[in-house]
Amino acid sequence: MRNIWIIAKTTFRTETRSKLLYGILIFAFLYLFFEIFLAELVLRELPMVKSFGLAGIYFFNAIVALFLGTTSFFRDVERKVVYFILAKPVSRAQFLLGKFFGLCLVLLLATAILGAGYLGLVAYEHGGFDGLGLLAIFMQYLEMALFIAFALFVSTFSSSLLSIVYTSAVFFIGHVVSQLVTDARQIGLKGVQLLLVQALYYVFPNLEKFDVRTLAIHDVAMPFHAVALAFAYAAAYGAFLLSAAIWIFDKKEL
């Protein structure tokens, strides 16, 4: 555990010094700042302000997660920084898990900064404290952590550029896969065809479980069991992805 923490801490330190990360956060803040003016001119209603705010956080966090997940681990292996680390009494599993938790910490920092900006914006627009908005941001964070786990998994066998392509594709599929099953049933697919669609549903992450923005925007509380289920799903799917990543990384010739 100690080695995982040391690697996580170092990952956090090195990634939070990245200029690209600051660039993304500056753009995110500009977006939130711009929304104040937009709210006065066009949006007018609080739900619209919330909708744009949460979507903005989601979009910029997705960029941060994609950037971190596809570059950080791959860069350490490709540039052979990993030689120093694995020549010490550190296992490959500890290294990979350390990278994952370190990247999740960076994402947590980015989410906290943008979340604070969002809550301030809603309060400024006379919305008070948006607790449901905070829950929606937390759920988005879970989704992005899963996103990082997937990107790490892909990075163990693929280049950085291909990891971006694969991870983005899975991100997209993850949002349509539950709808796909519903549509398949509606149009009357049966037998092997329906099984194939259902297989897709179980293989790809169901990211719609984490999307509670619409509920938050309209002040509809999400049942506790749904939050707990989404959390358990993220933990289980994430553990599976990281286990697979460790298995592949263990076999990789450095």
Added chain:
Amino acid sequence: MLEISHLTKIYKGRAVVDDFSLKVDAPIFGFLGQNGAGKTTVMKMIVGLLEPTSGEISLDGAPSASAASKRRIGYMPETPYFYENMTGLEFLKFCDELDGSARGPAAGARKGHYEALLRRVGIYEARNAEVRTYSKGMRQRLGFAQALVNDPEYLFLDEPLDGLDPVGRREMKETMLELKKEGRRIFLNTHILYDAEEICDEMGVVHEGKLKYAGPVKEFAAGKPLEERFMEAVGAREKAAPQAHTSPRA
């Protein structure tokens, strides 16, 4: 003592290290070979970065890649790369923490140790500068410092003199001789014969993954220039001197 027994590494059907056996007990052992001869592959297997296809490597009787052995090892890879936005001091601390030496109540006192190491390798003035600002020679020196951070009994250095200017090479060699006096054992990969002749007590010659010679440097030279003997050992002068062959002494 380092013992390598019937070590083989196969990459994509080709044996890059082929039934390699060697016993090393010399204070400084130079491992010589042309580029691509298999020196780095052997060293990576010793320190646990690569899994051998077959064979065993032990350090004083314990597997060299075990956590216990790794605590007694310092390793400097060829052309070291670092986290570019960390300072030299931060990088040393990171490596020390991973080794376990910096844990517990002594952790706070380790800063003096890192600074002494950076002084020893000649980059103390740059200790708080980010690694991205370091020259190639400074990176070599930092790589050397991190190999020493856990006070290792065994040092495995892969081409440590590459990228250093003449003054840097001299200083590095003097440091290695000092380390020898301190009782540490050094295993050195190099393709520069002059360096091996100057500081190594024993040497090994590897060619196409096979050990061609292992033993004292003077015995290998046998009164001839080292370069000439090396060329013979790796078969580069087979046509000119077909009788020149040496046997592994492992």
